[in-house]
Every structure is written in structure tokens, then in C-alpha cells.
Amino acid sequence: MGTLSMTRLRGASSAGLGWVGGSAAAFLLCAVLLPWIGSGSISVGRVLEKASPDYPIFTELRVSRTLLGLLAGGALSLTGSLFQSMLRDSLATPYTLGVSAGASLGAVVTLALGLERLLAVPASWVGAMSGAAVVLLAVAGASWKRGRVSGARLLLSGIALNSICSAFILLIDSVVRDRRSISITQWLLGSVDSVSYRALFVFGIVVVVTSSVVIAQARSWNLLAVGESWAASRGADLRRLSITGYCCGSMLTASSIALTGPIGFVGLIIPHMVRSRISADNRVLMPCSLLLGGVLLACCDTIGRIVLSPAELPAGAVMAIVGGPYLVWLVRKRF
Amino acid sequence: MDARLAVQDVSFAYPGHRVLDSVGFAGCAGEFIVLMGINGAGKSTLLDILAGLRVPDSGAVQLNGRSLKSWSAKERSRSVSHLPQGTKQELPFSVEQVVLMGRYAYADRWFESGEDLAYACDAMRRMDCLQFRNRLFSTLSGGEQQRVLLAACLAQSPAMMLFDEPSTHLDIQQQLHCFATLAELAGEGALCIAVTHDLNLALAHCTRVLVLDQGKLAADLSVSDATHNTGWLSRLSSRLRMSRTEEGKPWVLYQ
Numbered sequence: 001m002g003t004l005s006m007t008r009l010r011g012a013s014s015a016g017l018g019w020v021g022g023s024a025a026a027f028l029l030c031a032v033l034l035p036w037i038g039s040g041s042i043s044v045g046r047v048l049e050k051a052s053p054d055y056p057i058f059t060e061l062r063v064s065r066t067l068l069g070l071l072a073g074g075a076l077s078l079t080g081s082l083f084q085s086m087l088r089d090s091l092a093t094p095y096t097l098g099v100s101a102g103a104s105l106g107a108v109v110t111l112a113l114g115l116e117r118l119l120a121v122p123a124s125w126v127g128a129m130s131g132a133a134v135v136l137l138a139v140a141g142a143s144w145k146r147g148r149v150s151g152a153r154l155l156l157s158g159i160a161l162n163s164i165c166s167a168f169i170l171l172i173d174s175v176v177r178d179r180r181s182i183s184i185t186q187w188l189l190g191s192v193d194s195v196s197y198r199a200l201f202v203f204g205i206v207v208v209v210t211s212s213v214v215i216a217q218a219r220s221w222n223l224l225a226v227g228e229s230w231a232a233s234r235g236a237d238l239r240r241l242s243i244t245g246y247c248c249g250s251m252l253t254a255s256s257i258a259l260t261g262p263i264g265f266v267g268l269i270i271p272h273m274v275r276s277r278i279s280a281d282n283r284v285l286m287p288c289s290l291l292l293g294g295v296l297l298a299c300c301d302t303i304g305r306i307v308l309s310p311a312e313l314p315a316g317a318v319m320a321i322v323g324g325p326y327l328v329w330l331v332r333k334r335f
Numbered sequence: 336m337d338a339r340l341a342v343q344d345v346s347f348a349y350p351g352h353r354v355l356d357s358v359g360f361a362g363c364a365g366e367f368i369v370l371m372g373i374n375g376a377g378k379s380t381l382l383d384i385l386a387g388l389r390v391p392d393s394g395a396v397q398l399n400g401r402s403l404k405s406w407s408a409k410e411r412s413r414s415v416s417h418l419p420q421g422t423k424q425e426l427p428f429s430v431e432q433v434v435l436m437g438r439y440a441y442a443d444r445w446f447e448s449g450e451d452l453a454y455a456c457d458a459m460r461r462m463d464c465l466q467f468r469n470r471l472f473s474t475l476s477g478g479e480q481q482r483v484l485l486a487a488c489l490a491q492s493p494a495m496m497l498f499d500e501p502s503t504h505l506d507i508q509q510q511l512h513c514f515a516t517l518a519e520l521a522g523e524g525a526l527c528i529a530v531t532h533d534l535n536l537a538l539a540h541c542t543r544v545l546v547l548d549q550g551k552l553a554a555d556l557s558v559s560d561a562t563h564n565t566g567w568l569s570r571l572s573s574r575l576r577m578s579r580t581e582e583g584k585p586w587v588l589y590q
Contacts, residue, residue, distance in 0.1 A: 088423060218445075219439060219445075220439075222428070222432070222436060223436055223439060225426070225427075225428075226422060226423065226426055226428075226433070226436065227419065227422050227423055229383070229388055229417070229419035230419055230422060230436075232386075232387075232388050232408065233386050233387075233388060233412060233415070233416060233417035233419070234412055234416075234436055234437060234439040234440065234487075234491070235408050235409040235411070235412030235413070235439050235440030236408060236439065237407075237408045237409075238408075275427055276427075280426075280427035280428050280432075281428070281432060283445060283446070
């Protein structure tokens with residue numbers, strides 16, 4: 001029976017790893033192909049010859065924009081699958097904890113003040129990170145009791161913080177003068193725009209490091225997805241896991257939102273799709289969410305670039321048009 | 336006998352109300368202890384404390400001569416398994432994945448080893464759920480789910496097993512099978528402690544009866560003493576009477 005079960009086990013894990021490999025291939029394919037698609041057509045030959053304007057459009061706009069979409073979509077989608085496991089709530093997203101609203105408020109404050117750079121990085125980044133940190137501390141403080149975070153309290157205080165931050169965003173938006181108000185509105189729609197390679201590099205490091213920390217704990221997130229007592233009596237260290245999970249999730253959310261604005265449903269669509277079609281095992285679910293989340297956001301951005309060409313539809317809007325119906329369908333099917 | 340568990344003067348209070356008041360007892364390898372008491376008597380809280388999930392306000396719990404506080408979560412769960420009450424029912428995992436979670440504390444690797452799977456299969460066979468191994472947990476009935484959770488606790492192969500109402504949702508045949516298996520595990524050298532409300536099932540299989548009443552240990556009797564000194568029954572209800580079956584086995588009548 002020993003050898004038989006070994007074969008079976010290898011079979012089961014290799015099927016999961018096959019899906020991860022497939023997702024990685026899709027991710028790479030997007031990275032290679034999507035930069036060539038856009039409102040103005042560019043030719044491969046001219047890019048290789050480094051001829052203007054094809055070459056600068058390709059390197060300075062399209063490539064950085066595609067990479068940003070891939071990384072931000074991956075980060076938000078991984079955070080969705082993380083929070084869904086930690087809170088045992090199938091509708092938890094980076095939004096649920098109020099973290100994304102906090103990050104938005106922070107970024108909007110910097111936009112309203114007209115700040116462009118702070119400490120040599122884009123001001124909206126600093127704003128978003130500080131906003132997310134403040135909200136996380138407030139929400140965790142409200143739900144921390146006897147050395148444990150209560151999921152229900154966390155969700156409720158997250159929703160409360162979310163409303164408070166949204167109210168302040170509206171308030172700021174109505175107080176500031178027209179031009180800044182327009183940039184705030186644009187930012188709030190959520191779009192993938194080309195960013196500097198320096199910002200992209202920093203963001204890339206944050207995503208790679210944080211995702212590795214999260215995915216390395218996949219077996220622990222599986223236990224938490226069953227229940228807290230369950231996880232604790234199987235040997236999981238709840239306190240350490242809560243701190244790791246909420247900190248990493250907030251880092252991923254805040255750093256993505258700072259660059260793209262709040263982009264909704266990616267953290268909901270992809271984890272649910274993977275969970276129902278591929279596997280709920282976080283060892284497969286999390287890497288697939290990361291990779292396919294990136295694919296979805298980058299593709300939405302590309303669609304937004306071409307459907308109304310030469311006008312652009314923000315990726316957040318495309319995502320909402322795709323994500324809204326999916327959510328309705330999910331609710332109908334599951335409950 | 337090998338004293339495995341020592342509970343000394345354990346007290347515990349939730350904000351505003353006291354649940355356990357200086358509870359003390361010892362447990363040995365090979366014992367199958369049944370913990371009884373009315374709703375709210377503190378049974379589940381006591382199990383949580385024994386499992387290391389809650390820390391008592393005062394008093395000490397020692398396992399194998401070592402204070403439970405000084406164990407890391409992983410170390411502890413190689414020696415203690417705990418079946419909580421009211422686990423979520425819509426888990427998206429397969430039965431085999433849930434049972435393999437019992438092996439968490441043993442493997443640092445990404446996927447469980449063949450040895451882990453062998454433990455899991457053995458546990459599923461004992462709890463009569465090997466036939467569902469590839470089904471989704473959420474598609475099982477309540478009783479079938481309970482057997483899967485029990486199998487995960489067995490797969491952990493601990494020296495002490497704590498069960499909070501293990502026979503919940505089980506049909507009669509499976510209740511008998513469950514308690515017989517727990518008695519069997521104790522016979523193989525484990526210390527089993529189960530909370531239950533089923534007096535006859537308990538008396539037929541356990542070796543010892545503990546009764547909690549208003550946070551205090553009201554009775555601590557071997558199963559044969561429990562059938563003779565029946566005063567403890569009044570702690571559970573005034574409408575109980577100890578009787579015997581035709582074969583001379585104890586049988587509690589509900590009046």
C-alpha cells in the first residue's frame with residue numbers, strides 16, 4: 001500500500017502543479033504579447049530597429065503598463081484568496097478590511113494637496129501606504145481580544161472604516177478645486193497607466209517578497225480556512241499567522257492601489273474561479289490566483305485600450321463590467 | 336500506571352462569569368474518560384484548556400510531566416488532538432485533504448509524504464470514511480462530515496485525544512462504532528477524553544466518568560463505581576434512574 005499511495009499522492013500534487021505551470025505560461029504569454037496591442041499599431045520590425053515613435057511607445061508606455069497590470073492584478077488577487085481563507089468568508093476581498101479604502105484616502109489626500117513626490121517616491125505611494133497602515137491598526141485594534149483577532153469583528157469594523165474613508169474621500173473631492181478634483185475622480189476609477197521603471201522595480205520587489213512569504217505558508221492558510229480552533233489544535237500558531245497574513249495582505253493591497261487606484265473585483269473573481277474550477281488547496285490556489293489575477297488585469301487593461309480606441313476605458317471599469325455579472329452569478333449559484 | 340495528564344486547581348472565567356473553579360484530576364494512558372455535565376457547565380472550556388487553546392486564569396496543566404504552557408503549537412499538536420464543536424460545513428476541500436490536515440505538525444515539506452497519507456488512510460478506514468476520500472467535504476451529510484473530522488484527529492496520532500461531542504450527527508450504528516473505536520484507541524495506549532450527553536453509550540464504553548457542575552468537579556468515578564454510586568446522576572437531571580439490562584450491564588432509564 002505504501003508504494004501505491006505514493007504514486008497516488010504524486011499524481012494528485014502533479015495535477016495541481018500542472019495548473020500552476022499552465023498559469024505561469026499564461027502570465028508569461030501576456031507579458032510578451034500584450035505590449036504589442038494598443039490604440040496605435042506598432043510594428044515589431046520598427047521596435048527592433050529602435051525607430052521612433054514605435055520604440056519609445058513600446059518601452060516607455062506599453063511594457064511598463066503591462067507589467068504593472070500583471071503585478072497589481074496578481075497582488076490584489078492573491079490578497080483576496082488570503083483574506084478569504086483567513087476569514088472563512090467567501091466574499092472577503094482586500095476591500096473588506098477597509099485597507100483599500102484607507103489606501104485610497106491616503107492617496108487622495110496627497111492628490112488634493114497637489115503633492116507629486118515625497119521622499120523621492122511618488123507622493124500617492126506614501127499616502128496610500130500610510131492610509132493602509134492607519135486603517136489596519138485601527139481595524140486590528142478594534143478586533144484584537146485575548147491575543148486573538150475575531151473574524152466577525154474584523155469584517156464589521158473593516159466595513160465601518162471603509163464607509164468612514166469613503167465619506168472623507170467625497171468630502172475632500174468636493175472641497176478641492178476643479179483640476180485636482182478631476183485627477184482624484186480619474187484615480188478613483190482605477191486605471192493601469194504607465195509608470196516609471198523605478199516605481200515598477202520597487203513594486204515588483206514588494207510583490208515578489210510578500211507573495212513568497214504568503215505562499216510559503218499555504219498549508220497553514222488551509223487550516224485556517226477550516227476554523228481557528230481547528231487550526232490551533234493541528235499545530236498552527238494563530239497569533240503569528242494573523243500578524244503575517246494581515247501585514248502581507250495590506251502591503252500587497254496598498255502598494256498596488258498606490259499605483260493603479262482601487263481596482264475592484266480581481267480579488268474576488270480569480271480566487272473563486274480557481275477554487276471552484278481547479279483546487280481549494282492554497283498550495284495550488286494561491287500561486288494560480290497570483291498568476292491568473294495578473295493575466296486578468298493586464299487583459300482588462302488591454303481591452304480598455306482598444307475597444308473605444310483612441311479613447312481609453314480604465315481597466316477598473318472593464319473589470320467592473322466583467323466582475324459585476326460574475327459576482328451576481330456566483331451569488332445565485334452558491335447561496 | 337503512567338500518569339500522562341495532570342490538571343491542578345484550574346480556574347477560568349470569561350469576562351463577568353466564572354466557568355471553572357479549581358478543577359483537578361489526573362489521566363493515565365489507556366483511560367477513556369467521559370466528561371459530562373449540563374449545558375454551560377464548563378465542559379468545552381475545560382477541553383479547550385487541556386488542548387492548550389485557552390490559558391487558565393490560575394492552576395496548571397501538565398502533559399507527560401511538562402507544563403502545557405511551555406510547548407510550542409507544533410510540539411503540542413503532535414501529542415494532543417482536539418475535535419472542536421461546530422466546524423464550518425461548506426469546506427471546499429476534499430475529504431482526503433481535510434484528513435491530511437491532521438498531519439500538519441509532522442511535515443515541513445510542501446506536500447505530505449507517503450507516510451502521512453498512510454496514516455490518513457488508516458484513520459479514514461477506522462472512522463469508516465475511506466469510501467468518501469475523493470468527495471468534497473461540503474457534499475457530505477452532517478454525520479459523514481463528523482466522521483471525517485474524527486479521522487483527521489486520529490491521523491494526528493497523538494498520545495491524548497480530546498473530543499467535544501464526537502457522536503454529534505452520527506446515526507446509531509456510527510455512534511456505537513465511534514465509541515467502540517475510541518475505547519479501542521484507549522486500549523492501544525492513548526488517553527481519550529470525550530464530552531458527551533449520551534449516558535448509555537458512555538457507560539458501555541468508557542473507563543471513567545467525570546461530572547462538572549457549576550464549574551466544579553462534582554464526581555470522578557471509575558465506570559464500575561459510577562454504576563453503583565449513582566448520586567452523580569442527579570447533577571444531570573432529577574429524572575434519571577440507574578438500572579440494568581438483562582445481561583447485567585448498566586442502563587440509565589429516562590423517566
